Amino acid sequence: MRKIAIAAAVLLVSACSSPAPGTAKGEINVFAAASLNKTFTQLGKDFEAAHGGTSVKFNFAGSSALAQQINNGAPADVFASAAPANMKQVEDKGHVSGKAVNFVTNTLRIAVPKGNPKNIHTLADVVKPDVKLALCAEQVPCGAAAKTVFGAAKLTPKPVTLEQDVSATRTKLELGEVDAALIYRTDVQADADKLDGIDFPEMQSAVNDYPIAVLSGAKNAELARAWVDYVRGEHGKELLAKAGFTVV
Amino acid sequence: MSEQNRVPTLLLLPALLGLAFLALPLVGLLLRTPWDRLGEQLAAPAVREALWLSLITATVATVLCLLLGVPLALLLSRTRLPGIRLIRAVITVPLVLPPVVGGVALLLAFGRNGVLGRYLDAWFGITLPFTSAGVVLAETFVAMPFLVIAVEGALRGIDRRYEEAAATLGAGRWTVFRRVTLPMIAPGVLAGAVLCWARALGEFGATITFAGNFPGTTRTMPLTVYLALETDPQAATVLSLLMLVVSVLVLAGLRHRWVGVQ
């Protein structure tokens, strides 16, 4: 019942496009992990519609690259990282205002081309010699997670490539250069028309937490907090869940 | 210094600014290098492996560029084909194409499902992505235009009557090319090859996209640097410097041996 009321309020507000009473105006820069690209872009549009006179700008990239940009003084109001480690890099330099909170988790799935031509069903199937496997490099979160799940399954993967980020890994699969890849559930979801995702028990051993925080260098802290609340609010949760994230 | 040899004062300022602009990042790299870690990085097997792979693939790519690019430059400069402008545009495409896109394009051509790659796989069982050969291919694709442009310029610059003189002396086209044209354009070919090699050595985008990233087979120095940047920016600085030193050494050696004659 409450949900409906809020949705109605959102609709109402966006319909008259008048500023909601007591909300901040202006512009914020959100630095967010590449895997949040689609969801956040949509959320940003909805947020702007709900809060007239505001503008949300995004900088999507790998979390570690974003952490470095923030630590080097990039103008960011909010940081949403795909891994706690990268958030910690920023926290250690004192760039986080308040405390970072985990808002979603992501897990790895085995991704295969639509129709699963190589008949892959378990993690043991992807280490077979006739299966070309792409993984992320250990230095990036999806690669670290892959290492963990193979460790838990006591399997030694023989990937043909260790890609620099999850989208590069997915691209190799989409172009048909590899037969299988371990990528995030959300990445499989985003390409559901081309890829099939396969769950496996060991995936629970590497659950990726996504922390979000307002940064101490925020030019518009009020609006930044409003954005974080919006992401963690009902509409945000709904879109994130739809994209394949597990909402905390 | 004679009056004629002096640069106009008006141009001196931008010249020095340009120099500073190019040199400062290098200075930054040098200043922030943790020198004490240089030895440790050099000793790391993964680094040596990547460096070795980089040197080998860049050199093979350069040889490939020479074998294909010099004849191509000759074709461009010596024939009046109707579509020559189009051909020239095609050749310069890798110069303007973001290398990552170049890598995707290479996948579409030579990948397992590529236009040509599919037959390479079906008929010969050859798949180029994720192999060192794939690295060479990516580097060749990106570097060849540098060679072709340099050699074409050299070919246009020579006095063609020397070739005519050789022909009247009984030399066939191949002999003329081998014994007259090639020696005359040698400085241009060398300059092109050096550019080509340097470009191949630094190649990142096309390589990571087309050949992937695996230690020992496709992880070249630039890929190693990029990965190091994810976790250990200091190490990345050291590796970059190592690349810089190696390429400067190689180029200086070349210059001394061949270009120094001039």
Next chain:
Amino acid sequence: MTLDANLVAVQGDFRLSLPLTVDSGRTCAILGPNGAGKSTALRTVAGLHPLSGGHITIAGRPVDRLSARDRRVGLVFQDYLLFDHLTVLENVAFGLRARRASDVRDKALHWLDRVGLADYADRRPRQLSGGQAQRVALARALVTEPDVLLLDEPLAALDVAARAHVRAELRGWLADYTGATLLVTHDPLDAMVLADEMVVLEGGVVVQRGTPAEVATHPRTPYVATLVGLNLYRGSLAAGVVTLESGSLTVTSGEEGEVLVAFPPSAVGLYPARPEGSPRNCWPVTVSEIEPHTGTVRVRLTGSPDVQADITTAAVAELSLSPGTRLWATVKATEIRTYPV
């Protein structure tokens, strides 16, 4: 090894048409102003410029359709075009190697020796003087025993001092050469010394041909006359007087009708006032140009007709000549040659 050709070539608006026969062991000089088509003629024979008509036959063998490498023609360029990346010896050996001859080194050394440069075998061409480079270029062409030898302004790049010497040497080598030689030059002296025959080209067509002596004494166009240093006019002869376009000249011989009349500048006398006595050809002139030559001064004068005179440096001072000076010119009728058009 006779060269028999009718060279027809087109380059843009320019058209060359040159029938030519040069017998074995003989040298034909092609003279003409810049742009007359001299070099184009050589290039068509060498196979470096396409023939758009006519034919080329060497020793009875049609070569029109052969490429430059198969024509067995030796070409010596004005600026020699020696290969700088090869030694002098290898330059001479180039044609032999290209034709896969035997004893390449011996033959090349032999020719280097003949042109007196055996000591320079290992030098680079850029270390040679102009005259030496010219001799190497000649050796490089002759070592392949070409049926036809083509010389493109062989002496033009040399300084005056070297030119006379190399010209004399060239004469010796051409005397030994058994094939036909075509020599392109703009210096009539080259033609006089080196050629048996002379063809004068203007605007792509032959304006005069004959032995050098014939051409020199009986020029048929103002260009040739200037080249050989004669005053030349065209007019009609009647009753011992040639009526020119401007003025007239009294002559002592010649058939009546259209004629060419010629006399050397040295036959012209110049006087500050109308001379007393009996010169039949005497007319007022104005100095337009004074040009020193070796030993004499060439004075160009306007009048009816215009005329060139050679006088001594002393006479220039005596007459205090400068452009614009008014004088009287005289020519003895006996000095004037008259010949049919």
